[in-house]
Amino acid sequence: MDIKWLEDFLSLVRTRNFSRSAQDRHVTQSALSRRIQALEAWVGADLVDRSTYPLSLTPAGKLFSASATEAMRLLNDTRAMLRVKETGDDVLRVSAGHALSLNFFPTWLNSVQAWYGPLRARILPANVHDAVLALVEGNCDLLLCYHHAELPVELDPKRFEYRVVGFETLMPVSIANRAGSAAFALPGSKTAPLPYLAFTATSYFGRAVRHIQSRVDQPACLQTCQESDLAELLKTMALAGQGLAWLPDSCIAAELAAGRLVRAGGEAWTMRLEIRLFRAIDHRKPMLDKLWDNLGR
The missing domain is CATH 1.10.10.10 (Winged helix-like DNA-binding domain superfamily/Winged helix DNA-binding domain)
Structure with missing residues (x-):
């Protein structure tokens, strides 16, 4: 049972x-x-x-x-x-998606410690569903997640409140060709569909990419060759030249700066996402209240 x-x-x-x-x-x-x-x-x-x-x-x-x-x-x-x-009142338990856990959380925690002081934190990486469930069931103090008006994380505002702590852009990227432009540039063609490194259909990024594709005038011609829930894995395959992938900019900032990956489409192919931090309104402990109050200033 x-x-x-x-x-x-x-x-x-x-x-x-x-x-x-x-x-x-x-x-x-x-x-x-x-x-x-x-x-x-x-x-x-x-x-x-x-x-x-x-x-x-x-x-x-x-x-x-x-x-x-x-x-x-x-x-x-x-x-x-x-x-x-087990954890004490001085440990901050944060549930977050895998991409945010790896690429956003460490930098965010450093910025918080700059004004808060030393802070013990436990990051709990999970898929979006399990991360949200961790907050709903009281298994974490904070939920760190993406939000978009068309792809909201639906939490009861009477029970949960949030702060916007950052922004992220989901964009298509690929390795560069000899001319320095994308080797796999959108939209592709029916005669030569682009090899596509896709997020799984049920993942948050998978749903986000489907929404991006639904709103552009010219549909993308893609042939899925790999699928994964993990942005880091898709990035590794994109760097190996296996195809085009939509990835969050925090995941690929260094690769874009070094030219190892380049954008494979214009602004119409991107999505701007909020990064939100949620907490249960009735979940109180001193260090969490202090942190939350300062984030609201």
Whole structure:
């Protein structure tokens, strides 16, 4: 039995709506439904009466709801106590995507320490979904993530607040040809599609690149040859001349400056992203409050 199944069920108890609970739990409605069914299989009884709207709990569901609520309270209280012992109130736990963890966080932390003083921090690299979930479930103090109006990170403003701490440009790049221009320049052609080093479709950058491509007048002619969730891996392949890749500028600043990579398209092929820092409004500890207050000045 996965503890997430209990959390899913208790969310459903609160909302009485699969769609709203799926949003609250940051999963698809079908995934939430499968997890509730898995919990029912583990319990050995139907917990939710799906024939009513809004849905209701079966007698077994009502009984199990009380036990699950108490079990989660005990688990969360114990977890909170152990976290204080393990990390202490003087350790800042930051969940962030892999690209931000590698390329933005170290520089940002140095700038914070310049006015805050020495600061113990624990970075928790993850994909966007897991990073957001870490904040929602209280497994970190701060979430560092990208944001764009067309690709928002949807967190309840009544529960979470944010600061904008930087900006990033996602741009297409490739190695240079002998003339110094991009060896794989957009948009390509149907007779000679460009070899494409792609982010996976479900990743944040993958969705961002799809949005970029949807808004340009002339579609790109690309042939995917490699896929990855990791910007650093795609950068390595781009440097090896294996194709064109969209990459965040913090990841490729040194390579652009040295001419080892060049831009493979104009401004229409780029996207400007905010870098946001989120915190739970009700999560309080002195060092976090001091940091947050200073970031707002």
